Amino acid sequence: MKNPSLLNFVLCAVTLASLNNAAPTLKSVTSSSNPALTPTGTSTDPAPASSPTVPYASDDPNGIAWNVTTDTDPQPIRGSLGGTILGPQNIPLQQQNPDLLAPPTTDAGTVPNFKWPFSLSHNRLQTGGWARQQNEQEMPIATSMAGVNMRLEPGAIRELHWHQTAEWAYQLSGTTQVTAVDQLGRNFVGNVNPGDLWYFPPGIPHSLQATNATEEGSEFLLIFPSGTFNEDDTFLLTDWMAHIPKEVIARNFQTSISAWNDIPGQELYIFPSEPPTTDVPPSDPQGQVPQPFAFNFSGVAPTQYSGGTAKIADSTTFSVSTEVAVAEITVEPGAMRELHWHPSQDEWGFYLEGYGRMTLFAAEGNAMTVDFEPGDISFAPATYGHYVENIGNTTLKFLEIFNTAVFQDVSLAQWLALTPPALVKAHLDISDETIAHLNKTKQVVVGPSA
Numbered sequence: 174m175k176n177p178s179l180l181n182f183v184l185c186a187v188t189l190a191s192l193n194n195a196a197p198t199l200k201s202v203t204s205s206s207n208p209a210l211t212p213t214g215t216s217t218d219p220a221p222a223s224s225p226t227v228p229y230a231s232d233d234p235n236g237i238a239w240n241v242t243t244d245t246d247p248q249p250i251r252g253s254l255g256g257t258i259l260g261p262q263n264i265p266l267q268q269q270n271p272d273l274l275a276p277p278t279t280d281a282g283t284v285p286n287f288k289w290p291f292s293l294s295h296n297r298l299q300t301g302g303w304a305r306q307q308n309e310q311e312m313p314i315a316t317s318m319a320g321v322n323m324r325l326e327p328g329a330i331r332e333l334h335w336h337q338t339a340e341w342a343y344q345l346s347g348t349t350q351v352t353a354v355d356q357l358g359r360n361f362v363g364n365v366n367p368g369d370l371w372y373f374p375p376g377i378p379h380s381l382q383a384t385n386a387t388e389e390g391s392e393f394l395l396i397f398p399s400g401t402f403n404e405d406d407t408f409l410l411t412d413w414m415a416h417i418p419k420e421v422i423a424r425n426f427q428t429s430i431s432a433w434n435d436i437p438g439q440e441l442y443i444f445p446s447e448p449p450t451t452d453v454p455p456s457d458p459q460g461q462v463p464q465p466f467a468f469n470f471s472g473v474a475p476t477q478y479s480g481g482t483a484k485i486a487d488s489t490t491f492s493v494s495t496e497v498a499v500a501e502i503t504v505e506p507g508a509m510r511e512l513h514w515h516p517s518q519d520e521w522g523f524y525l526e527g528y529g530r531m532t533l534f535a536a537e538g539n540a541m542t543v544d545f546e547p548g549d550i551s552f553a554p555a556t557y558g559h560y561v562e563n564i565g566n567t568t569l570k571f572l573e574i575f576n577t578a579v580f581q582d583v584s585l586a587q588w589l590a591l592t593p594p595a596l597v598k599a600h601l602d603i604s605d606e607t608i609a610h611l612n613k614t615k616q617v618v619v620g621p622s623a
């Protein structure tokens with residue numbers, strides 16, 4: 174047999190099905206192989222072969238207990254653990270969250286909630302569109318970024334406004350025309366298509382408008398590098414104008430008061446209008462913004478890995494985007510985004526297609542596994558180890574979004590591959606063959622097991 178570990182895996186899985194798999198399996202830990210019990214000082218032997226001073230980790234593969242297609246009643250049962258729910262239950266939510274109801278036995282301790290479906294966000298409906306958000310109020314762990322999902326019908330406008338944080342966006346459907354003028358009076362107009370990005374630095378005034386490129390109009394994801402950002406708390410043109418004495422307005426613009434007879438008495442926020450007829454900015458004696466506020470991310474070729482693809486947009490390619498970076502990842506069925514962490518940046522994740530499973534390792538024995546589907550948000554604080562497994566049978570596609578200028582990650586496999594092998598062996602007691610198998614090149618998205 175080419176792969177003896179596969180046979181072990183199958184046998185263990187069969188055996189463990191009838192055991193209490195929460196108990197650590199104590200294999201052949203003998204006193205003679207335990208360095209803690211070896212007399213010291215007199216021996217001239219080389220150091221004893223490494224062996225655990227603690228019980229072995231369980232061999233339970235700890236796969237997902239059910240998936241979205243399972244039509245049997247999902248219950249909090251894993252092997253001999255758990256029992257049925259006798260009280261009231263919300264079965265659709267249980268079906269969507271197998272790893273909350275029947276967690277793998279590797280989960281332990283307490284990790285703050287790191288899943289938020291936009292479906293649970295309170296929506297704001299306007300004539301012409303809607304907006305819903307996730308900030309610290311919905312998910313307290315997400316202190317560094319907030320997200321907004323916005324929809325505009327053809328021609329509808331998210332009005333001229335500005336705010337304290339930068340604004341980054343990923344176009345989900347249709348085309349949005351964005352406009353801005355910077356602090357030096359340089360302007361920008363651009364059309365942003367599905368999979369493309371825009372970015373406005375903090376305080377720069379801008380607008381968003383759906384074109385009529387598609388019949389339905391536009392939908393996009395906005396990210397703000399602040400967990401307390403509130404979409405209802407931005408500085409709107411109409412809101413300001415409605416709160417300035419008319420006499421001051423007239424003097425400021427050097428007009429009569431009557432020139433301002435018809436301005437709105439309160440904010441518009443999102444409102445219907447005619448689609449834009451041009452994407453050419455008004456002529457500007459100061460010129461255009463030197464770094465475009467839109468980026469053709471859909472035109473960037475992804476890098477192919479054994480289990481899927483990845484492509485990145487950060488300030489090295491989208492130069493103005495100094496406070497937000499993104500990786501767009503695809504993972505094929507049976508494959509996974511490898512075990513990794515981000516050294517100094519939090520990750521705000523957004524699921525576009527397919528089904529994912531992620532365990533967040535929070536140190537001190539704390540770990541929690543959560544399942545995601547399209548429209549769900551995940552959050553992984555800087556340095557917290559994680560992976561994302563495709564648990565469906567279609568391509569999984571998601572965004573990893575960071576509050577940083579440059580994308581960075583640390584690969585567990587690459588770390589171990591480039592560490593002295595004896596040191597790795599001393600920790601994990603894995604074979605030389607397994608150590609030789611560790612790849613010194615980052616794999617990013619790894620295919621199904623060999």
Ligand SMILES: *[C@@H]1O[C@H](CO)[C@@H](O)[C@H](O)[C@H]1NC(C)=O
Pocket residue numbers: 385386448449450
């Ligand atoms: C979209 O708007 C432009 C500009 O008003 C117009 O010329 C064009 O016919 C419109 N297209 C559709 C499909 O409505």
Ligand SMILES: *[C@@H]1O[C@H](CO)[C@@H](O)[C@H](O)[C@H]1NC(C)=O
Pocket residue numbers: 366469471472473
């Ligand atoms: C984006 O880049 C791709 C590949 O270079 C190109 O085909 C496409 O036309 C570009 N889109 C825009 C809006 O410029």
Ligand SMILES: *[C@@H]1O[C@H](CO)[C@@H](O)[C@H](O)[C@H]1NC(C)=O
Pocket residue numbers: 240241242564565566
């Ligand atoms: C997988 O494929 C089957 C058969 O095509 C389909 O019925 C099912 O919905 C798919 N999804 C999952 C998550 O298994």
Ligand SMILES: *[C@@H]1O[C@H](CO)[C@@H](O)[C@H](O)[C@H]1NC(C)=O
Pocket residue numbers: 239240241242243244564565566
């Ligand atoms: C989902 O679960 C069903 C059984 O409940 C199984 O047949 C199917 O293969 C599973 N799909 C995936 C993608 O694991």
Ligand SMILES: *[C@@H]1O[C@H](CO)[C@@H](O)[C@H](O)[C@H]1NC(C)=O
Pocket residue numbers: 609610611612613614615616
């Ligand atoms: C390591 O990764 C590289 C690049 O992904 C690949 O070409 C190579 O075959 C891998 N080596 C091993 C030993 O898996």
